Amino acid sequence: MAVSAALALAPRLRVVQRDPAAETEALLGVAGWAAQFTPGVALEFPDAVLLDAVGSLKLFGGLTSLLERLRRDLTEMGWSAELAGAPTPRGAFWLALAGKSRFIGSATEIEPALTELPVAVLRRDGETLEALEAVGVRTLGELLALPREGVARRFRQGLLGDLDRALGRLPDPRIFFVPPARFRAAIELPAEVVQAEALLFAAKRLIVQLTGFLAARSGGAQRFVFRLRHRDRAATEVSIGLVAPSRDTGHFTLLARERFSGLALGQPVREIALEVDEVVPLAGRNLGLLLEQGKPRGDWERLVERLRARLGSEAVHGIAVRSEHRPEFASTAVDSDASSLELDFGERPVWLLDRPKPLAEIGARPHHEGPLELLAGPERIESGWWDGNNVARDYFVARMQNEALVWIYRERGGGGWYLHGLFA
Amino acid sequence: MSFSFSALLDRPDIWRGDSLNRAGAPVVSSGFPALDAGLPGGGWPAGALTEILPAHEGIGELRLLGSALAELSRRGLRLAWIAPPHLPYAPALAAAGIDIAKLVIVRTASRKETLWAAEQALAANACGAVLAWLQGAKYAELRRLQIAAEGGRAPAFLFRPPETAGESSPAALRVALGTACGGLAAHVLKRRGSPLTRPILLPAMPPAVRGKNSHVDRHPTAAAAARDFPARLVHA
Numbered sequence: 223m224a225v226s227a228a229l230a231l232a233p234r235l236r237v238v239q240r241d242p243a244a245e246t247e248a249l250l251g252v253a254g255w256a257a258q259f260t261p262g263v264a265l266e267f268p269d270a271v272l273l274d275a276v277g278s279l280k281l282f283g284g285l286t287s288l289l290e291r292l293r294r295d296l297t298e299m300g301w302s303a304e305l306a307g308a309p310t311p312r313g314a315f316w317l318a319l320a321g322k323s324r325f326i327g328s329a330t331e332i333e334p335a336l337t338e339l340p341v342a343v344l345r346r347d348g349e350t351l352e353a354l355e356a357v358g359v360r361t362l363g364e365l366l367a368l369p370r371e372g373v374a375r376r377f378r379q380g381l382l383g384d385l386d387r388a389l390g391r392l393p394d395p396r397i398f399f400v401p402p403a404r405f406r407a408a409i410e411l412p413a414e415v416v417q418a419e420a421l422l423f424a425a426k427r428l429i430v431q432l433t434g435f436l437a438a439r440s441g442g443a444q445r446f447v448f449r450l451r452h453r454d455r456a457a458t459e460v461s462i463g464l465v466a467p468s469r470d471t472g473h474f475t476l477l478a479r480e481r482f483s484g485l486a487l488g489q490p491v492r493e494i495a496l497e498v499d500e501v502v503p504l505a506g507r508n509l510g511l512l513l514e515q516g517k518p519r520g521d522w523e524r525l526v527e528r529l530r531a532r533l534g535s536e537a538v539h540g541i542a543v544r545s546e547h548r549p550e551f552a553s554t555a556v557d558s559d560a561s562s563l564e565l566d567f568g569e570r571p572v573w574l575l576d577r578p579k580p581l582a583e584i585g586a587r588p589h590h591e592g593p594l595e596l597l598a599g600p601e602r603i604e605s606g607w608w609d610g611n612n613v614a615r616d617y618f619v620a621r622m623q624n625e626a627l628v629w630i631y632r633e634r635g636g637g638g639w640y641l642h643g644l645f646a
Numbered sequence: 647m648s649f650s651f652s653a654l655l656d657r658p659d660i661w662r663g664d665s666l667n668r669a670g671a672p673v674v675s676s677g678f679p680a681l682d683a684g685l686p687g688g689g690w691p692a693g694a695l696t697e698i699l700p701a702h703e704g705i706g707e708l709r710l711l712g713s714a715l716a717e718l719s720r721r722g723l724r725l726a727w728i729a730p731p732h733l734p735y736a737p738a739l740a741a742a743g744i745d746i747a748k749l750v751i752v753r754t755a756s757r758k759e760t761l762w763a764a765e766q767a768l769a770a771n772a773c774g775a776v777l778a779w780l781q782g783a784k785y786a787e788l789r790r791l792q793i794a795a796e797g798g799r800a801p802a803f804l805f806r807p808p809e810t811a812g813e814s815s816p817a818a819l820r821v822a823l824g825t826a827c828g829g830l831a832a833h834v835l836k837r838r839g840s841p842l843t844r845p846i847l848l849p850a851m852p853p854a855v856r857g858k859n860s861h862v863d864r865h866p867t868a869a870a871a872a873r874d875f876p877a878r879l880v881h882a
Contacts, residue, residue, distance in 0.1 A: 522724060525770035529752055529763055537753045541736045541746055553736035555751070570741060572708045573732035625825035626704035643735065644704035 242268065244410075251407050252301065253399045255434030259288065264311065264396035270318065272311045272396065285325060298430045300409075308332055311396060312388040316343040316362075329390055336388060337363025344384060350377060405435050405443075405498040414453075414490035418482045421450065421494055425478045428496035433471045442467030442504030447497045448478070452489040460485065462531065465523040467502040473524060480531035547605040548613050549574065549642065568601050569619055571629040571643030578640035581630060588630055588639035592623035604634070619645070674775075674801050677713020684846050685819065686838045690714055690801045694818035695792045699808045699835070703731065705823050706830045707805060709742075710848070714801070715775060716743035723774020723800075726767045728752045729760040731779055748774070761787055764794075764802075771798035779805045785814065792816040811835055 229235055245268050253271050257263050259282065262274030275288065282288040289305060296303045306317035307325035313332050317324050320339045326332055339362045341354050353376070359365050365373065366385065374382055387394040409424045425448060436442055444467045448460040462477050529538050542556045552567065553574065582589045599618030606612045615631040622628060629643035673689030675682055682688045690696055690711075700707040715725055725748055727734060739746050752767070754760045757780070764778040768791060776795075783791075783806070795802040804817065811822050820835040824845070831845040 521770065522772040525767060525772045526750070528766055528770075533752065533754060533759060533763065538750060540750055541734060541739075543736045543740055543746065549735075549737075553733070567737040567741065570735055570738035572735055572738045572742075573704070573730075574735040575732060622704075624702050624705075626702055627706075628704060644732065646700075646704050646706065646708040 255431045257438030258434045263399040300427045310390045319343045408495035410493045418485035429474045433469045436469035441501035442469045443498045449495040450491045451493040477531045572646045573644040578642045581639040594620040697817040697820040699822040701824045712742045718774035719745035719748040726773045728778040729754045768794035776802045789816045
């Protein structure tokens with residue numbers, strides 16, 4: 223039908239150019255996701271993916287549960303799909319093309335099932351289909367009923383060859399799809415999105431595809447990047463790092479949600495892409511033979527990732543002791559789980575002030591909310607002349623009027639008193 | 647029909663007002679025998695919220711927890727410190743016996759973030775203990791934390807200002823900290839079981855100070871307890 227005729231019928235029709243490159247990319251994406259179910263994935267361009275699933279049925283809990291999983295994931299990725307199964311790849315492909323959701327297990331059932339299908343599933347040019355219709359052939363059954371030599375002469379050997387392969391009379395070898403080493407997928411948004419949270423819907427579709435891809439490679443991702451493309455500005459990059467590699471859809475979605483909710487978008491987003499450069503091997507998890515006593519401990523890495531996704535990666539850290547005499551440098555922020563030195567310092571407070579606080583000196587005694595009573599000290603610390611942060615201090619443990627203990631020092635050489643820490 | 651009164655009392659769903667030992671409720675020993683005796687089950691409750699209300703900062707609120715935290719970290723469990731008011735100082739914590747490799751500091755920018763982070767840390771059930779410093783929490787917010795804590799098995803310590811002592815709270819245990827006779831005095835404001843009216847005196851002084859602290863030595867109870875107590879536990 224011409225575009226003008228279609229518009230006459232439906233004036234509000236939106237006409238979109240078909241984009242074969244995007245279709246191919248989408249098909250490759252689905253194939254990459256499908257590779258998690260079987261290593262035997264073949265492509266039938268432009269719109270079908272074939273899975274050699276017989277060997278995987280047991281692993282995925284039987285045909286019904288495998289189909290359920292396929293349907294759920296495909297819906298989450300935003301595709302509508304026809305699923306069909308047969309002992310021959312072409313037979314399954316034709317059943318799906320005809321929109322018959324049938325799953326044939328035995329070779330004897332395939333012929334009766336295929337004979338009902340319309341000849342359109344042969345995917346021949348219009349001329350061939352018209353010629354078939356002219357001789358009164360509408361279904362594959364009617365085509366098979368014709369004398370073979372006549373069909374071969376009239377429509378060339380290829381047509382009969384396809385039929386024979388579908389029925390299992392001829393071998394039908396396929397070249398299996400090899401998933402790429404890196405993951406990259408993109409979704410062009412149907413409308414420009416201004417609110418970052420609205421991106422999550424599209425992000426979820428990409429994440430399902432990613433986790434399928436990772437499962438196919440028995441790997442996980444330690445870092446993934448969302449690239450949000452704008453119309454006329456450089457893309458916004460949202461990089462999400464993980465403490466340990468993972469391929470959990472729910473966890474990835476949660477992290478993406480936390481990051482997107484705190485994102486300020488300067489410009490509307492046209493396209494969202496998800497990229498993973500490195501796939502890290504990730505072993506499957508074995509369940510314990512005996513049930514652990516009590517409530518199981520939760521997943522620490524996930525907690526840290528969730529906290530970092532919302533609060534920022536530098537907001538969660540560990541601390542470690544450094545070999546350094548100056549108190550302000552003896553404790554340092556590190557990534558959690560870093561090993562620490564074991565050094566013996568003198569009496570040290572639990573809280574160290576970011577910056578020493580000057581104290582008043584009244585009647586030769588330091589004051590902090592009242593006069594301070596010196597309990598221990600002095601401990602002399604002189605260090606750091608070589609890097610410009612020279613300190614020369616006498617430290618004391620002092621008691622405040624309200625009985626709190628504080629760590630104070632006096633600058634050597636007649637300097638003032640400073641509060642440096644609290645013994646909590 | 648014979649009827650045994652003692653058999654009835656043995657039922658786990660019968661609660662006796664004078665009993666503090668609730669069977670099955672796990673606890674983490676505080677390291678202070680005097681305090682453990684006053685806490686239901688004999689220690690800090692695991693899987694429940696404990697509020698610590700120091701009369702002012704630096705009074706000894708962390709010395710109070712030092713032994714329990716050291717024990718948990720030695721078991722290889724993580725200690726999450728959420729929104730601490732100052733920089734926790736690694737040498738002091740290491741000296742208190744805490745494995746500081748197990749310590750994780752979470753910095754937050756707002757009260758809302760602190761609540762969120764504390765709830766996440768409790769709900770994840772991945773920590774040995776969760777410590778959070780919270781300013782001005784509402785009852786409903788504390789209730790959320792208490793429920794999150796009940797889902798896990800870590801003790802949750804919440805540091806709150808002393809003014810909140812009069813407010814009602816869903817926490818399982820509330821301890822106000824003051825000083826008495828130069829030592830630390832713990833007032834148990836609320837516990838599961840019969841109320842405790844007298845403060846518990848604790849010998850919780852840094853070792854360098856203890857010798858010079860005449861008040862502590864003059865007080866018989868505190869001094870006796872200090873002698874019984876291994877020095878390692880009184881650091882922090």
